[in-house]
Amino acid sequence: MRGATGAAPPGTSLGMWAAIVGIFLFSWGPVLVRDNEFGALPFAFWRLVGAATWAVVALYLRGGRLDRRVLRHSLAGGVVFAINGATFFTAIKTTTIANAMVIGATAPIFLLWIAGRVFGERISPRVMLATPVAVAGVALVFLARPGGIGGGSRSGDVLAVVAMLAFAGYLGTSRLARNHLSALEYQAGWSTIAAVLMLPVALLSFDPLVVGDGRSWVVAAIMAVTAGLAHLMVNYSHRFVPLRAISLLNIAAPALAVVWAWFLFDEQLGGWQWLGVPLVVVSVAAVILDE
Template sequence: MNQHQRPIPIGLPLTISIIAISFSAIFVKWSDAPASILSMYRMLFASLLLTPVVWRYRHEFRRISPKNGALLFLSGVFLALHFVLWFSSLKYTTVASSTIILALQPLVSLIGGFFLFKERTTTSALATMGIAIVGAVMIGWGDLGHSAAAIKGDILSFLSVIAVVGYLFIGQTIIKQFTHWIYSFCVFFSASIVLVVYNLVIQAPMTGYPAKEWGIFLLLAIVPTVSHVINNWLLNYVNATTISMSILGEPVGSTILAYFLLGEGLSGWQISGGLLVLLGVFFFISKKQRPAPVELEPDAAILEPQDSNLQKVQ
């Protein structure tokens, strides 16, 4: 199905997706549970919610080779690490700072692609990366005015970006071999197993939480996951780069929600740095969206590649 056949305007589901993913940081802020517990139950409940759909595609499990099984598990390890680091960052810094730093994901993907896959880049891409990095430094500088712990939160958020890029790099190599439902289930379930073991090792309490916390665990598994389901559906009508523009929407949506629901404010340095990060990422993605001129041979076919590295996980 192409873009002209989509049943509703593209802006509506994309807006719903951005709003859904923007609530992720708010739920973490509302919770008093350890970050590793929040991460574990989010992944565990998300796996359970996917089970009825995955049952329809259960025959695909027989096609998973030992090598791909190991890669799926490793992808789950990176995803578990991402959530623990990011949820931990929200315990130290503001929603705005943490989510804006997450917007650096496409640029970290660019760096990773250069070193791991020898992917070439352009001067303009390096320039936009420089703008975003300056913005991230300004956010950290602004956080010094809040507390020394806020800097720790910024660092944890950036480390979570590195972890999620590792998850995406593995995903782009194997996701086409299964349906996205099977891939998501295997990765989510692997991440939940890793987090269960981690919580057992650090002796984090897994039970005894009040009803409010269990509600937050469930909301984390449902609401942000709605965003991923919508984005997967949108891939039938638009390319992945278009969907990745939601990276710019999440910090804005989360910051607005944090202002009204958490009473969080912003310093001048944070606002200026955040704008630079968003501008840098916006120009980077816009550049990626403009195809380079191609001289066609008489029988040449044009295939539009999907840039999997830019997809967002929250």
Template sequence: MASRALLLLILGAALIGLVPIGVRMCADQPYLIAPLAVAFWRFAFAVPPLLAWNRWRQRSVDAPARPWLLACAGLLFGCDIACFFVAITRTSVANATLLSNLAPLVVAAWSTVVERRPPTRGETGGALLAIAGVVLLVAPEARLEGGAHVVGIALALASAVFYGGYQIAVAHLRRDQPADRVMTVVAAVAALVLAPIALIGGGNLVPDHAGGWGLLIALAVLTQIGGQGLITWSLAHLAPIFSSVVLLVQPVVAIVLAWLLFDQHLGWMQGAGAVMVMLGIVLAHRGRSAT
């Protein structure tokens, strides 16, 4: 079961790597959708099919167990997305990507301090190696900036804290709740969180071209239902710290796809970073398996 969960977690993380590609496509001509609006529609369009799936499975989402933790997971995820999307407007995309991917450190700190389950040496080494790989992935675009960008840096760090908290909450929820119920409530709450933020953020809330609706629906199906669905299912079968390291596959996929689709430069440094992320995952897996 653990091997299957690992494969599905990697696949889910790869699908989430489509998010920045989808956001860029939505923001470009002819659709011109504001990034925060894309984030909102990603969750909003995922809710109806998830509700239908729950009804078909004869599961009620009206009075779930531990509703406060379900709501908290959705709140954390919505805040994570909001902070990251605003951060990329206040600092470089590379800086925001790097800092928001420090979530494994948040999960490790929680596991050590609160749950008294410190990571193994292998997990620690794997996490540090994978994070170093992310540093190389974004290094060509990252830069030190002046005080005007402090807000962007702070929001990116907040995104990492929120995403780490979301992973911890979902891992706890999956001990006694089905993945589809968790996904449904999380998507609904996150959409509610993002709706006012998207309105305040300005820009187009709806696409300028009808084809944009299809793109938004595809993004919801592939990334939220598909990607987050696989991740949510897998978190019931894998340790949170290790899972958090595996999720660093996301920026690797995003950068490779940007190279393939948008002809963005992919140099030796990004290639080395991608290899380091993969080696970090292997090291963390061996460290977990050895315990």
């Protein structure tokens, strides 16, 4: 994002680094929840409860309040994030992980339209080229896995599409909310709303809301902190980094998650996957340099 003089506005560099660190933290999510005894929807609920708790406490410690103004400007983000969480985790249970992740990776295609039409951002040729290349890289990473192609249900794939559109909506509404709220106010507001909305969804699932495994609670707590910090950093970056860049940076998270699983758990990567990961990394790097 450049000003009329060609110089980046103050805070742009810090905002980009916040987005990069946030996406890095997002990429650890699938690794942290490995072998967790929670069901998908109860885990999503408790993660939101934890994230909302520390954000609200931090907000009050800094002299802020979770008042009607904060909740009003956070409402849209909380609603679409709850929709994303419920549909994505359900899609994971009814279709293949590969299908869900590849469908989710197409979000930047819609976000480029939102960035141009809604926020008036200039979409450079580099970004236009990098986006389909990055999506293709994610497709290679997940569809090249054993059993990656097919095997899912049509209903699960439809839920994955809804989840992808909801996530695109979350990024767009978050950008609008940051015109009125600080990053911490918005974090406390949307996560509280999303946690409240996720409670009935979790209760209606076939999985118990409470488990007796202490390790699962520790993992949920870690995820509440890391995922919450990731959202806080990305939402902070909305004031300084174009939506087109943030949307493409998000593609790096699932690709990096595969790398962490290979490094920590010796999950094998096929030949096409070794091509897909560099495609994602190079595409994201091109967009970072473009900013």
